[in-house]
Amino acid sequence: MTPLLAVGNLRKDYPGPRRWLGLGRPQHVVHAVASVSFAIAPGETLALVGESGCGKSTVARIILRLIPATGGSVEFDGRDMLALRGRELRALRRRLQIVFQDPYGSLNPRMTVRQTLREPLDIHRIATGGARDERVRSLLAEVGLGSELADAYPHELSGGQRQRVGIARALAVEPALVVCDEPVSALDVSVQAQVLNLLADLRAHRRLTYLFIAHDLAVVRHIADRVAVMYLGRIVEEAPAPTLYAQPRHPYTRALLSAVPVPDPAAQRTRVTLQGDPPSPANAPSGCPFHPRCPHPAKNDRCRTELPVLRELAPAHRAACHFADATL
Amino acid sequence: MTEPLLRVRDLRTYFVSARGPGTARAVDGVSFDLFGGETLGIVGESGCGKSVMSQSILRLVPEPPGHILPGSLVEYAGRNLLTLAPRELRAIRGNRIAMVFQEPLTSLNPVLTVGDQIAESAIVHQRLARPAARARAIEMLQLVGIPDAAARVDQYPHELSGGMRQRVMIAMALVCHPQVLIADEPTTALDVTIQAQILELLDRLQGELAMAVLLITHDLGIVAGQADRVIVMYAGQVVESAATPALFAHPGHPYTAGLLASVPRLDRPRTRLEAIPGQVPAATAWPAGCRFHPRCPYAWDRCRTAEPPLLEVRPGHAARCWLVEEPARREAPPRAAPR
Numbered sequence: 033m034t035p036l037l038a039v040g041n042l043r044k045d046y047p048g049p050r051r052w053l054g055l056g057r058p059q060h061v062v063h064a065v066a067s068v069s070f071a072i073a074p075g076e077t078l079a080l081v082g083e084s085g086c087g088k089s090t091v092a093r094i095i096l097r098l099i100p101a102t103g104g105s106v107e108f109d110g111r112d113m114l115a116l117r118g119r120e121l122r123a124l125r126r127r128l129q130i131v132f133q134d135p136y137g138s139l140n141p142r143m144t145v146r147q148t149l150r151e152p153l154d155i156h157r158i159a160t161g162g163a164r165d166e167r168v169r170s171l172l173a174e175v176g177l178g179s180e181l182a183d184a185y186p187h188e189l190s191g192g193q194r195q196r197v198g199i200a201r202a203l204a205v206e207p208a209l210v211v212c213d214e215p216v217s218a219l220d221v222s223v224q225a226q227v228l229n230l231l232a233d234l235r236a237h238r239r240l241t242y243l244f245i246a247h248d249l250a251v252v253r254h255i256a257d258r259v260a261v262m263y264l265g266r267i268v269e270e271a272p273a274p275t276l277y278a279q280p281r282h283p284y285t286r287a288l289l290s291a292v293p294v295p296d297p298a299a300q301r302t303r304v305t306l307q308g309d310p311p312s313p314a315n316a317p318s319g320c321p322f323h324p325r326c327p328h329p330a331k332n333d334r335c336r337t338e339l340p341v342l343r344e345l346a347p348a349h350r351a352a353c354h355f356a357d358a359t360l
Numbered sequence: 361m362t363e364p365l366l367r368v369r370d371l372r373t374y375f376v377s378a379r380g381p382g383t384a385r386a387v388d389g390v391s392f393d394l395f396g397g398e399t400l401g402i403v404g405e406s407g408c409g410k411s412v413m414s415q416s417i418l419r420l421v422p423e424p425p426g427h428i429l430p431g432s433l434v435e436y437a438g439r440n441l442l443t444l445a446p447r448e449l450r451a452i453r454g455n456r457i458a459m460v461f462q463e464p465l466t467s468l469n470p471v472l473t474v475g476d477q478i479a480e481s482a483i484v485h486q487r488l489a490r491p492a493a494r495a496r497a498i499e500m501l502q503l504v505g506i507p508d509a510a511a512r513v514d515q516y517p518h519e520l521s522g523g524m525r526q527r528v529m530i531a532m533a534l535v536c537h538p539q540v541l542i543a544d545e546p547t548t549a550l551d552v553t554i555q556a557q558i559l560e561l562l563d564r565l566q567g568e569l570a571m572a573v574l575l576i577t578h579d580l581g582i583v584a585g586q587a588d589r590v591i592v593m594y595a596g597q598v599v600e601s602a603a604t605p606a607l608f609a610h611p612g613h614p615y616t617a618g619l620l621a622s623v624p625r626l627d628r629p630r631t632r633l634e635a636i637p638g639q640v641p642a643a644t645a646w647p648a649g650c651r652f653h654p655r656c657p658y659a660w661d662r663c664r665t666a667e668p669p670l671l672e673v674r675p676g677h678a679a680r681c682w683l684v685e686e687p688a689r690r691e692a693p694p695r696a697a698p699r
Contacts, residue, residue, distance in 0.1 A: 083551035190639045191406075220405035220578065225622035225635035232632070247552065250624040254633060277626065291556040293581025294627050295620060297604045305560055306553045309521040 034110065035071035036209055036241050037095070042068045042104035044090050048314055062314040064090045066265035067104070072209070077235065077242040079252040079273075081288070082262035083310055088245045091262075092211045095243070096130055097121065108209070126156050129202035133214035135194035139186040145172070145197050146182040152204040171200040174237075176230060192223035199230065203238070213245045228254055250292050253277060258348075261285050264321040265313055267342060271349040281351040283328045320354070330355050364393035365572050366417070366436050366457075366540055372429040373409075373416045375643075384643035386412040388596035394540065399566065399573040401587030401604070403580060403619075407640045409596040410576050414544050417441065417574075418453050436540075455485040458533035460526075462545035467529060468517040474501075474528045475513035481535045500531040505561055523554035530561065537569055544576045559586060580623055584608060592616050595641060595651035598670065602677040612679030614656050650681070658689055 044065040065087040072078045080088045094101045097113065106113040108128060116124055132138040139148060149168045153159050159167045169179055175196040186194055195215065202210055212231065216224040232255060234240060246252050252259060253273060260270040261284065269282040280286045287304045306325045311317055317324050323335040334354055342352040373387040387409040394400050404410045415421045417434050419442065434441040436457065441449060461467040469477055478500050479493035488496060494513065501509035504527040517525055526546065533541060543562065547555040559582065566573055575586055583590050583604065590607045592600040592615065600613040611617040621634035638655040641647055650668055653659040662682050671684035683690050 083553065192639055220640070221580075222405060222619060222622045222636035223639060225624070225633035226637075228624070228633055229635055248624070249552075250626050253626060253630055254624045287553055289626065291552045292626055293555075293559075293579060293585055295580040295584045295608065295623050295625060296627060297584045297608050299584070299627060303556060303560075305556050307557075309523050309554065310551070 035107075036074045036076075036109060037243070038071040038105075038107040039091070039095065040069050040105040040107075042091060042094060042106065043102045044087070044094060044099070045102045060314065062312075063265050063316065064313055065094070066316075068262070068265070068267055069104075070260055070267065070270065072241055072243060074208070074241055075235075075239050077244055077255055077257045079244040079246060079256035079259045080262060081246055081249060081252055081259055083247055083288075085264075085310060085313060086262040087265040087313070088262050089213055092130070092213050092243065092245050096128060096211060097125075122156075126205045127208045128211070129205065129207040129209075130211040130213060131195075131198050131202050131215045134218055135191060135198045136186060138198055139194060141186050144183050144185055145177075145189075148197060148201055149204055152201060156205050158205065167204070171204055174203065174234070175200045176226075190223075191219050192226060195219060195227050196230065199227075199234070203234065207240070209241045209243065211243045211245070214247065215244075216251060217246065217248065224251070231255060248292070249277075249288055261288065264311065264316055266321065266352065267350075268322065268353070269351040270342070271351075275346075275349055281345055281349070281356040282322075282353045283326050283355075284322050285351075287327065320352075322353075328353075328355055362395060365396045366394040366574075367433065368392050368394075368417065369433040369435070371413060371416055371432045371434065373412050373421055373432075374427050374429060375425045376427055377425055381642070381644040385596050385646065386643050387416060388646070390593070390596075390598055392591055392598065392601065394572050394574055396539070396572055397566075397570055398588045399575055399586055401583035401590040402574065402576045402593060403578065403583050403590060404593035405578055405619075405640060407643065408593040409643070410593050411544055413593070414459075414542050414574065414576050417542060418457060418459060419449060420459075451485070454481050454533075454538075455536045456538055457540040457542065458536070458538040459542040459544065460529050460533045460546045462548050468525060470517055473514050473516055474520070474531075478513075478528065478532050478535055481532065485536050496535065497531075500535055501528070503534070503565070504528070504531045505557075506531075522550055523557060526550060526554075526558055527561065530558075530565070534565065534569065534571075538571060540572050540574065541566075542574045542576070545578070546575075547582070548578070562586070580608075580619060581625075592619070595646050596643060597651065597680060599652065599680045600678065601670070602673075606674075606677050610673075610677075612673040612677060612684065613652075613681045614658055614683070615652050616679075618655075652681075658683060660689065662686075 042065055046062040046064055048060040048062055068091055080091060082088050093099045095106050101114055108124060146168055149171055150164060153164050153167060172179055172182060177193060177196050216227050219227060235242060244255055256273045259273050259276045260267045263284050269285045280289055287306045290304045304327055308325050319336045319338055320340050340352045340354050342350045344350050345356055369391045371387055371390045375384040375386055390413055402410045412421060416428055428442055432442055475494060475497040478497040482488045482493040482496045498509045498513050501512055506512050506524060506527055547558050550558060577583060587604050590602060590604050591598050594615050600616045611620060618636040622636060624633060636655055647654050649665050650663040653663040668680050668682045670678040670680050672678050673684055
């Protein structure tokens with residue numbers, strides 16, 4: 033099947049700090065996204081997982097054209113997203129929406145829920161008058177909010193309700209692909225479950241395609257069909273969700289999985305604790321970017337000098353580790 | 361049974377505002393014991409009062425608008441910390457009872473080196489001279505696993521990563537070898553691999569220093585791995601308390617059971633999550649009767665009118681729920697929860 037979204041060798045560089053009171057030449061370039069490629073089929077949910085600074089949100093913002101890319105390609109529905117401008121870009125944006133992490137920061141505090149939901153309908157000239165009101169009502173119902181909340185301001189809503197408004201706003205323009213950037217990480221666990229279930233229901237009813245950005249592998253497991261793990265601006269492992277959780281091949285994926293606290297006091301886990309901090313993208317290590325923290329027993333000079341390529345280990349299962357074939 | 365190190369009885373911290381919706385009963389009658397050497401987990405979601413409760417113990421709640429009600433007791437070494445003279449309280453705070461906060465960047469002073477900040481307690485409480493306090497700071501940095509401690513001691517907080525800053529916070533708290541460490545969401549701001557490092561560190565230090573730890577967290581996974589006993593808070597109250605294995609095996613309160621069912625987990629087959637319907641009520645208007653009844657699948661008339669006390673499920677395990685007295689109702693099919 034042709035993918036709905038195809039990202040190829042995506043790169044994003046930022047200039048490093050400048051000398052001479054910020055007027056001199058940048059000292060070094062920061063590769064926030066080094067080279068990222070993936071594709072999402074229609075109706076599929078791909079999760080992009082990693083810790084802070086790995087570049088996952090930067091990828092999302094480039095895809096939505098919120099920030100420019102340094103290099104690479106983004107094809108949406110067969111069209112080159114990065115080359116579009118003006119009216120064509122606006123038309124395509126209708127089909128590509130985002131739900132942000134912080135529902136408070138991403139809603140206008142001076143607009144009621146009704147006004148927030150009307151805005152995209154007006155901008156894209158989707159509905160007016162009575163049809164517009166009807167549209168707002170059905171959107172609220174769809175995300176599980178009562179119509180009495182239509183005239184509420186964001187500060188009158190709870191975190192979970194705000195996130196539902198954020199989801200309704202994204203759905204207002206009938207998108208094909210929704211980028212969910214940490215949509216539940218600011219929510220309490222009982223509300224997080226509500227919103228995850230809602231996202232799953234909406235996907236089923238509307239046949240949505242999700243790019244789901246998250247740091248929590250346990251959350252991702254409940255929504256993703258496929259998972260790509262990022263470290264320092266690169267994808268280090270990618271696999272169908274069941275495979276990734278059952279047979280992780282990259283030592284970083286293994287460490288991430290074992291670091292998730294399990295709510296079971298009897299769980300006897302062999303925790304792989306990583307030493308040290310993730311390095312800064314401004315100062316990426318040579319060779320395999322993970323090698324300074326890698327607990328793999330076979331780690332050798334090759335890891336320190338040669339960047340491992342993301343290679344296919346089994347159909348649809350890719351990992352970037354020199355020792356990905358060896359089982360531990 | 362041995363004497364508890366810290367005895368909290370009927371602690372009530374209210375926030376009063378002249379305008380606005382009225383008095384917020386953030387902590388509303390909390391009682392528990394903390395014994396020497398144990399880790400007591402306090403779990404709950406935002407707005408349940410767990411952080412205000414932990415700040416009230418050392419009187420760190422700003423007054424006004426906060427107000428700890430007379431009749432509240434926090435007993436340490438035979439004295440009520442809530443009525444102690446400020447001077448006497450200062451001799452205990454940071455010395456015998458220390459605290460680690462969630463946000464390491466905002467809780468550290470940006471214009472002082474980490475060494476100076478760690479040394480401060482040692483100078484104030486143990487009257488160490490500057491060179492001795494500095495040596496002590498280096499020793500503490502080594503203890504919390506910061507490499508190259510002799511150089512790091514002269515760095516400023518902004519030069520350190522988030523995980524390193526949290527290690528510095530822990531070093532600061534432990535300089536005087538406190539008997540009690542209150543850790544309020546110590547890993548919430550950290551990435552999961554760094555969180556694992558910090559939890560391992562806390563575990564090791566607790567053993568080495570024989571401290572009691574009051575671990576406040578929203579994460580049931582962290583509690584399961586760290587705590588000996590657990591207290592679950594909801595709407596300003598303790599709704600359940602039990603030894604950790606018992607709490608996870610037989611949650612007595614429907615809220616505890618609901619929380620457990622809503623956690624996405626890696627160790628179970630993937631199923632639809634069971635969310636708790638509705639949301640946490642506002643602290644200015646706790647529901648009448650049982651405060652959880654509007655969200656509870658079992659609620660019946662009694663729950664809407666009468667507030668349950670903490671009832672003993674079995675020795676050492678209590679739940680604030682009428683189901684303890686009427687267990688047959690647990691078998692009744694719960695009403696379908698709204699989406």
